[in-house]
Amino acid sequence: MTRRRFRADDPERKQWQDPEHIFSAIGLEKGMVFVDPGCGEGYFALPASRKVGPGGKVYAFDINPDAVEALREKAKSEGVDNIITHVGEAEATVECEGCANIVFFGIDLHDFRDPLQVLKNARKMLKSNGRIADLDWKAEPMEFGPPPEIRFSKEKAKDLIESAGFTILLVQDAGPFHYLILAGG
Numbered sequence: 001m002t003r004r005r006f007r008a009d010d011p012e013r014k015q016w017q018d019p020e021h022i023f024s025a026i027g028l029e030k031g032m033v034f035v036d037p038g039c040g041e042g043y044f045a046l047p048a049s050r051k052v053g054p055g056g057k058v059y060a061f062d063i064n065p066d067a068v069e070a071l072r073e074k075a076k077s078e079g080v081d082n083i084i085t086h087v088g089e090a091e092a093t094v095e096c097e098g099c100a101n102i103v104f105f106g107i108d109l110h111d112f113r114d115p116l117q118v119l120k121n122a123r124k125m126l127k128s129n130g131r132i133a134d135l136d137w138k139a140e141p142m143e144f145g146p147p148p149e150i151r152f153s154k155e156k157a158k159d160l161i162e163s164a165g166f167t168i169l170l171v172q173d174a175g176p177f178h179y180l181i182l183a184g185g
Contacts, residue, residue, distance in 0.1 A: 019047040026133040031055040032101040037090040038108035042071035059095040119164035
């Protein structure tokens with residue numbers, strides 16, 4: 001099967017993965033602090049920065065320096081100044097301690113070398129009432145996305161999140177290709 005790749009700015013992607021709809025589902029609001037490990041070119045970080053507004057903040061980091069630079073350029077061209085970016089490995093990054101309302105894993109928890117460590121780092125970044133959100137690919141064959149053998153099933157993702165000390169608050173489908181898990185500390 002030929003796998004189709006979508007760019008971060010592909011308009012077709014918004015039809016089946018709309019950041020605004022996802023942010024409503026996870027409770028992202030003005031003034032919040034949003035952390036986006038594995039942010040890529042900012043498909044979620046940029047709309048999150050607009051959603052949290054000037055009183056909020058977005059921490060966005062990725063191991064890929066080209067992706068982080070692309071995000072910086074997009075933010076600059078759009079006049080966005082509430083995103084703090086850097087290049088870094090999620091297994092070794094804690095952006096802030098106890099400052100985040102939401103740590104968001106946008107179709108990438110399965111990509112990390114040590115996802116349990118990444119979740120433990122997320123726990124350190126969260127406020128006491130903060131939440132993590134894991135939006136990820138359903139473990140089914142599709143024309144695009146990562147190969148099914150590296151995807152996490154809902155059950156595997158839930159078990160991993162719970163093993164990091166979180167309580168599952170919500171598990172639901174998020175369109176035809178993804179699921180969403182929301183968890184609190």
